[in-house]
Amino acid sequence: MSNAIEVEHLVIARGKRRVLHDLTCTVPSGSVTGLLGPSGSGKTTFMRAVVGVQKVVSGTVTVLGHPAGAKPLRSQVGYLTQAPSVYADLTVRENARYFAALYGLSAKEADAAVSDVGLSEAKGQLVGQLSGGQHARASLACAIVGRPRLLVLDEPTVGQDPVLRNELWQRFHAMAKAGSTLLVSSHVMDEAGRCDRLLLIREGLLIADATPAAVRERAGTDDLDTAFLRLVQAQETEQEKVA
Numbered sequence: 001m002s003n004a005i006e007v008e009h010l011v012i013a014r015g016k017r018r019v020l021h022d023l024t025c026t027v028p029s030g031s032v033t034g035l036l037g038p039s040g041s042g043k044t045t046f047m048r049a050v051v052g053v054q055k056v057v058s059g060t061v062t063v064l065g066h067p068a069g070a071k072p073l074r075s076q077v078g079y080l081t082q083a084p085s086v087y088a089d090l091t092v093r094e095n096a097r098y099f100a101a102l103y104g105l106s107a108k109e110a111d112a113a114v115s116d117v118g119l120s121e122a123k124g125q126l127v128g129q130l131s132g133g134q135h136a137r138a139s140l141a142c143a144i145v146g147r148p149r150l151l152v153l154d155e156p157t158v159g160q161d162p163v164l165r166n167e168l169w170q171r172f173h174a175m176a177k178a179g180s181t182l183l184v185s186s187h188v189m190d191e192a193g194r195c196d197r198l199l200l201i202r203e204g205l206l207i208a209d210a211t212p213a214a215v216r217e218r219a220g221t222d223d224l225d226t227a228f229l230r231l232v233q234a235q236e237t238e239q240e241k242v243a
Contacts, residue, residue: 004029004150004181005050010059012045018204019045023059025199025209027183032176034195035185036228042204043185044082047152050183051079064149075103078148082155084135085142088128092119092138095127096145103146113145116171118164133159140168144175151175153184157191169194192224200228207231 005027048054052069061068100110219227
């Protein structure tokens with residue numbers, strides 16, 4: 001399968017306000033694809049549509065060959081939300097082992113997931129007593145323990161120190177190399193260069209669907225922050241011409 005995710009003419013609204021405007025894009029299998037854009041641009045809404053928990057107005061979202069949210073995908077898609085999704089009254093290790101058991105996996109595999117996110121030293125601590133960054137990593141451990149074919153991560157590196165951010169990105173690429181597909185959102189443009197491919201969105205509009213190198217070339221700059229700004233300006237100019 002060449003694409004893990006295929007989105008065609010996706011429109012999503014909240015009340016009378018459109019959040020996503022006619023998005024068409026793909027996420028290649030075995031890639032780390034970054035979903036980049038400012039806060040409020042529609043990134044989380046897009047990810048909810050991929051996972052299959054977001055009501056859509058029109059368009060289609062196909063995930064691993066099935067409609068988003070289809071029953072066969074439940075054991076194949078991992079989703080890390082911005083809000084921690086683990087049990088505060090269990091330890092890090094107990095949380096990971098609980099989620100591992102749901103997939104029929106062993107305690108050893110759960111402990112490996114805890115180690116992969118850098119929480120081995122805190123494995124015996126209650127999640128409710130962790131720092132914000134540790135809490136997010138505990139959630140990530142539970143999301144990756146089932147070895148999903150598709151892993152959807154909503155701003156997984158927020159609040160992490162630079163060393164751990166680098167380690168997490170290395171882990172993401174190792175998972176992709178092993179066959180998983182990752183869709184990772186961020187509002188920090190310096191993370192764009194760590195991705196194999198980029199989906200850049202602003203105000204619910206798709207600005208670019210390309211590799212970081214192609215985005216740089218199209219914008220005529222090596223700086224991805226500047227590239228994003230130039231692409232936004234170019235789009236605004238086109239909209240003014242149409243209007």
